[in-house]
Amino acid sequence: MLEIRNLHARIAEDGTEIIKGLNLTVKAGEVAAIMGPNGSGKSTLSYILSGRSDYEVTEGEILYNGESILELDPAERAAKGIFLAFQYPVEIPGVATMQFLKVAMNEQRKARGEAELTTPDFMRRVKEAAAELKINPDMLKRPLNVGFSGGEKKRAEILQMALLEPKLCVLDETDSGLDIDALKIVADGVNALKSPDRAVIVITHYQRLLDYIVPDTVHVLYKGQIIKTGDKSLALDLEANGYADIIGEAA
Amino acid sequence: MNIQAANRPSAAEAALVEAYTAQLGDLPGDGAVLGARDVLFDELKRAGLPTRRVEAWHYTDLKTLLRAIPEAETVTPSKAIAPLVETARVLELRQGVSRDVSALQGVTIKAYGESLKDGTAAADLLAFSKDDAIGRINGSFVRDGYRLSVADNAALDRIIELQAHQGGGQSHGRFIATFGAASKATVVERHRNSGKTAGLISSVSDLTLADGAEVTWVIVQEQGPADTHLGQIKVVLGADAKLRLFIINAGGKLVRQEIHVRTAGEGSDFTLRGVNLLGGETHTDVTMTLGHDVPNTTSTEVIRNVVFDRARGVFQGQIRVAPDAQKTDARMACNTLLMSDEAEFSVKPELEIFADDVQCAHGATVADIDHTHLYYLMARGIPQKPARGLLIQAFVAELVEELEDEALVVALEGVISNWLEAHG
Numbered sequence: 001m002l003e004i005r006n007l008h009a010r011i012a013e014d015g016t017e018i019i020k021g022l023n024l025t026v027k028a029g030e031v032a033a034i035m036g037p038n039g040s041g042k043s044t045l046s047y048i049l050s051g052r053s054d055y056e057v058t059e060g061e062i063l064y065n066g067e068s069i070l071e072l073d074p075a076e077r078a079a080k081g082i083f084l085a086f087q088y089p090v091e092i093p094g095v096a097t098m099q100f101l102k103v104a105m106n107e108q109r110k111a112r113g114e115a116e117l118t119t120p121d122f123m124r125r126v127k128e129a130a131a132e133l134k135i136n137p138d139m140l141k142r143p144l145n146v147g148f149s150g151g152e153k154k155r156a157e158i159l160q161m162a163l164l165e166p167k168l169c170v171l172d173e174t175d176s177g178l179d180i181d182a183l184k185i186v187a188d189g190v191n192a193l194k195s196p197d198r199a200v201i202v203i204t205h206y207q208r209l210l211d212y213i214v215p216d217t218v219h220v221l222y223k224g225q226i227i228k229t230g231d232k233s234l235a236l237d238l239e240a241n242g243y244a245d246i247i248g249e250a251a
Numbered sequence: 252m253n254i255q256a257a258n259r260p261s262a263a264e265a266a267l268v269e270a271y272t273a274q275l276g277d278l279p280g281d282g283a284v285l286g287a288r289d290v291l292f293d294e295l296k297r298a299g300l301p302t303r304r305v306e307a308w309h310y311t312d313l314k315t316l317l318r319a320i321p322e323a324e325t326v327t328p329s330k331a332i333a334p335l336v337e338t339a340r341v342l343e344l345r346q347g348v349s350r351d352v353s354a355l356q357g358v359t360i361k362a363y364g365e366s367l368k369d370g371t372a373a374a375d376l377l378a379f380s381k382d383d384a385i386g387r388i389n390g391s392f393v394r395d396g397y398r399l400s401v402a403d404n405a406a407l408d409r410i411i412e413l414q415a416h417q418g419g420g421q422s423h424g425r426f427i428a429t430f431g432a433a434s435k436a437t438v439v440e441r442h443r444n445s446g447k448t449a450g451l452i453s454s455v456s457d458l459t460l461a462d463g464a465e466v467t468w469v470i471v472q473e474q475g476p477a478d479t480h481l482g483q484i485k486v487v488l489g490a491d492a493k494l495r496l497f498i499i500n501a502g503g504k505l506v507r508q509e510i511h512v513r514t515a516g517e518g519s520d521f522t523l524r525g526v527n528l529l530g531g532e533t534h535t536d537v538t539m540t541l542g543h544d545v546p547n548t549t550s551t552e553v554i555r556n557v558v559f560d561r562a563r564g565v566f567q568g569q570i571r572v573a574p575d576a577q578k579t580d581a582r583m584a585c586n587t588l589l590m591s592d593e594a595e596f597s598v599k600p601e602l603e604i605f606a607d608d609v610q611c612a613h614g615a616t617v618a619d620i621d622h623t624h625l626y627y628l629m630a631r632g633i634p635q636k637p638a639r640g641l642l643i644q645a646f647v648a649e650l651v652e653e654l655e656d657e658a659l660v661v662a663l664e665g666v667i668s669n670w671l672e673a674h675g
Contacts, residue, residue, distance in 0.1 A: 100631075
């Protein structure tokens with residue numbers, strides 16, 4: 001589903017190279033974890049997948065279902081089914097959460113040539129998905145993410161993911177700032193979306209989240225490259241021994 | 252010194268003289284009204300259209316910007332347009348001519364043309380100030396409009412929509428509204444050109460709020476892309492009277508909307524909320540003068556501007572606090588979203604404070620769309636144009652939502668989204 005080949009990318013503003021020859025393959029139905037120390041390029045990779053213009057790809061290729069997505073803007077990528085759950089969801093005052101959800105769902109449907117949702121159908125979907133994630137309906141009456149706690153913001157991201165039904169879900173440190181109960185709810189939300197035609201990339205610092213969202217593959221990102229790939233035992237290994245050994249091996 | 256060259260009439264000035272001369276004998280009015288018209292027109296002719304050398308017109312050089320005057324009448328629209336709020340009572344002014352004066356409970360309604368004919372309008376026709384070009388143009392050419400008197404204690408349950416509707420050419424209308432003591436009303440003053448030919452529209456509204464009256468007055472200006480709109484609203488507030496004035500400019504090529512407010516009674520409150528949606532190569536000027544003339548009066552003014560393309564906008568806000576107007580509280584803010592490198596907005600706050608125990612504040616901000624916000628919306632599949640639209644709506648919606656009438660809020664949000672659809 002996703003194939004990243006020899007990717008090099010830098011910060012557009014100052015030219016700092018962050019991703020330096022990264023290779024990664026994620027298959028449909030797979031849950032892939034990306035782990036790595038601070039500053040290794042994990043969040044940058046997620047932004048680049050989503051199409052954020054603050055980063056420039058200087059070399060290499062990102063293929064999604066066999067097609068390059070480098071020329072697509074974030075909205076086009078989203079309509080093709082790529083979803084990034086942000087580490088720090090943005091607060092947007094004045095934009096009502098419900099209006100945002102409706103516009104996003106309908107714009108994606110439009111881009112795919114599907115009919116727009118009727119208001120009752122939309123309301124029903126939101127209500128069901130919010131209940132699953134134990135989201136207080138009052139939260140949805142507020143402007144987008146404004147005044148949400150850290151945990152509420154993360155839950156709102158998963159709500160959006162559930163409603164938009166993407167094919168490639170990228171979770172950028174979704175576990176940060178969550179207490180254990182919230183972590184379970186969020187993990188259940190992600191697990192409910194698992195399917196043979198959907199892939200999930202979980203970016204995290206800690207093994208903890210992977211107890212709840214069990215990965216098929218684990219990749220270690222360091223200095224802009226994947227330096228080691230393994231199965232879920234690799235994550236446990238990292239938890240026990242830290243990154244030093246693997247970094248040493250790679251060097 | 253020879254200054255003759257500077258005083259040579261522009262094409263528009265010459266056309267105004269020609270139009271006035273051509274309509275002599277045809278303009279409605281008794282001796283007093285015709286005399287008042289002659290004075291106004293003579294003043295206009297002598298002063299000429301204001302240039303940037305006139306302080307109040309510094310950012311809107313009317314003499315240079317107003318290139319031509321359309322023929323007196325071209326295409327009259329054939330029917331009224333649907334009111335902004337479905338249940339509103341429409342008083343249509345079609346091509347400057349009133350159509351319906353049937354009664355509405357709590358309000359007496361008269362055609363302003365009648366006041367011109369019987370001479371009661373003569374007192375309305377005085378120029379507001381020495382630089383009152385709009386009052387002079389309108390007073391010279393006005394043929395009709397409406398005179399509304401809301402009875403004491405009347406609480407109108409329906410919105411009144413004054414629908415100034417034209418199809419190009421010239422329209423000069425006047426609305427005189429008096430609101431009785433403790434009355435409550437909401438009035439929409441709507442300006443729209445539904446034709447294709449250029450128009451010159453002038454409109455003067457004259458509001459008097461008696462003690463304790465509470466009025467919401469909404470001006471919705473959606474003239475065509477070639478039109479000149481010269482609007483003016485004058486307000487006198489009695490004791491404890493409250494006026495909420497909402498103005499949205501979403502059209503016109505050359506627009507000047509003046510607001511002149513005076514607090515005449517203690518405890519009165521004035522709220523101004525303005526939304527300017529500007530695009531293309533247009534020029535839009537909102538100029539306010541507000542006199543806090545007596546003690547214990549309050550006001551807040553918030554203007555939000557969204558400027559695309561090569562459009563230019565102006566907000567001049569002058570607040571004067573009279574020497575004995577202690578405990579005045581006035582707060583003014585002007586926020587602008589510039590959507591292109593060539594867009595322009597000029598803000599001139601002016602506070603003249605002669606009392607010592609007052610609170611007056613003003614602030615202005617300029618920004619462009621927050622790129623992080625835009626990215627977030629796009630990352631959820633909302634293409635750039637609608638994503639920008641959502642953020643612009645968010646920027647101006649706050650002001651619209653202050654109007655508590657849900658139907659009115661929805662209607663104005665519709666005006667904004669229609670404009671964004673066409674220009675965003």
